[in-house]
Amino acid sequence: MATVFEETAINGMVMSNRIIRSATWEGMCEQDGRPTEKLINCYRELAQGGIGLIITGYTFVLPEGKGLPGKMGIHTDAFAADYENLTSSVHHAGGAIAIQLVHAGGQTNSTSAGRQPLAPSAVQVDQFSEMPAELTKDEISDTISAFAEGARRAKAWGFDGLQLHGAHGFLINQFLSPLTNRRTDEYGGSIENRSRFLLEVYRKVRDTVGARYPVFIKLNAADNLDGGLEIDDAVFAAKKLTELGIDAIEVSAGTPASGEIGPAREKILKPEKEAYNLPLAQRIKEEVNCPVMVVGGFRSYEVAERTIKDDGMDYIAMARPLIREPGLANRWLQGDRSPATCISCNSCFMPGLEEGGIYCVIEKKEREKAAKG
Ligand SMILES: Cc1cc2nc3c(=O)[nH]c(=O)nc-3n(C[C@H](O)[C@H](O)[C@H](O)COP(=O)(O)O)c2cc1C
Ligand code: SF4
Numbered sequence: 001m002a003t004v005f006e007e008t009a010i011n012g013m014v015m016s017n018r019i020i021r022s023a024t025w026e027g028m029c030e031q032d033g034r035p036t037e038k039l040i041n042c043y044r045e046l047a048q049g050g051i052g053l054i055i056t057g058y059t060f061v062l063p064e065g066k067g068l069p070g071k072m073g074i075h076t077d078a079f080a081a082d083y084e085n086l087t088s089s090v091h092h093a094g095g096a097i098a099i100q101l102v103h104a105g106g107q108t109n110s111t112s113a114g115r116q117p118l119a120p121s122a123v124q125v126d127q128f129s130e131m132p133a134e135l136t137k138d139e140i141s142d143t144i145s146a147f148a149e150g151a152r153r154a155k156a157w158g159f160d161g162l163q164l165h166g167a168h169g170f171l172i173n174q175f176l177s178p179l180t181n182r183r184t185d186e187y188g189g190s191i192e193n194r195s196r197f198l199l200e201v202y203r204k205v206r207d208t209v210g211a212r213y214p215v216f217i218k219l220n221a222a223d224n225l226d227g228g229l230e231i232d233d234a235v236f237a238a239k240k241l242t243e244l245g246i247d248a249i250e251v252s253a254g255t256p257a258s259g260e261i262g263p264a265r266e267k268i269l270k271p272e273k274e275a276y277n278l279p280l281a282q283r284i285k286e287e288v289n290c291p292v293m294v295v296g297g298f299r300s301y302e303v304a305e306r307t308i309k310d311d312g313m314d315y316i317a318m319a320r321p322l323i324r325e326p327g328l329a330n331r332w333l334q335g336d337r338s339p340a341t342c343i344s345c346n347s348c349f350m351p352g353l354e355e356g357g358i359y360c361v362i363e364k365k366e367r368e369k370a371a372k373g
Pocket of ligand 1: 263
């Protein structure tokens with residue numbers, strides 16, 4: 001029977017346990033996407049904290065695919081030395097690290113993207129104030145090549161694997177979703193057509209990195225929006241990806257427009273609120289033959305253990321608890337199994353936007369209060 005703290009491997013990548021750091025934008029890069037020493041320290045701390053695998057914050061493959069400030073970029077060979085330093089720091093600390101590759105699609109603005117945002121169709125999405133331009137066929141082809149170039153660099157620079165970001169309303173998700181994909185050519189319409197972009201990205205990435213390199217996807221199993229991507233279409237995409245040899249699928253759901261049922265839900269304060277994407281992940285797991293990871297609201301060891309032992313998941317992934325406690329995996333391993341101290345308030349986004357990097361605002365306030373006595 002699978003247990004949380006056992007070593008596993010996916011396509012040659014060894015992980016010391018089944019707890020994964022889900023991709024988390026840190027906002028710690030230079031504005032051109034170059035990693036900084038601060039970001040490298042953040043990953044080193046996570047590796048020292050015993051996490052089985054670190055998945056980096058989303059990393060843009062083209063400048064026009066940039067979203068939030070301080071985001072990592074892998075669109076140029078000029079960052080080779082910085083990334084090699086980053087991956088070797090993690091390896092030196094005993095960790096494994098995969099990079100998440102993204103194009104923000106219509107979920108950005110012209111300040112970040114340096115031009116009018118690009119999307120499958122000219123459909124403006126809630127929470128983003130600009131109307132995107134519809135990608136031409138040539139631009140689609142260039143974008144697919146940019147994912148492959150990002151993959152080539154990631155492998156060459158020492159990442160142990162990569163993850164395509166196919167969730168949370170970004171470009172790959174926008175192609176899958178009937179709400180944002182209104183195209184009438186071979187990239188729109190039926191789910192066969194809406195998944196064409198994703199499958200072309202996957203094929204080109206796989207051709208570039210070869211069969212013996214871990215390639216994952218973080219996939220929205222549902223957008224949690226009226227008219228958005230639904231589970232049956234997500235299952236179609238997941239099955240196609242496994243037929244083509246994807247190594248693992250991390251299941252998430254929701255977009256920034258999904259309100260209370262978005263990707264990072266608030267007030268996860270009792271076990272019943274945890275693991276909120278598990279039913280969707282179980283549905284995907286029934287239909288595919290690769291390992292499945294589930295993210296969303298894991299806070300207590302008991303729920304993590306049950307999810308792996310009894311609920312059929314191969315890995316559980318966490319984001320916010322590890323912002324507050326990068327050493328959570330080791331804490332649980334060493335016997336302190338009290339729940340994560342994160343209260344799921346989402347206040348950590350703000351310092352990423354305004355102070356050059358995310359941190360747990362609640363912890364800082366508590367420390368300041370304690371110092372005052
Ligand atoms: C500050 C912050 C940054 C995030 N950045 C990313 C990202 O870059 N890529 C991604 O796929 N998800 C991102 N997410 C979503 C998380 O990976 C995760 O899916 C979500 O927070 C739910 O997991 P949790 O309850 O463990 O936090 C981010 C979440 C937060 C709070
Ligand atoms: S600010 Fe702290 S407590 Fe709130 S969600 Fe972020 S890590 Fe958790």
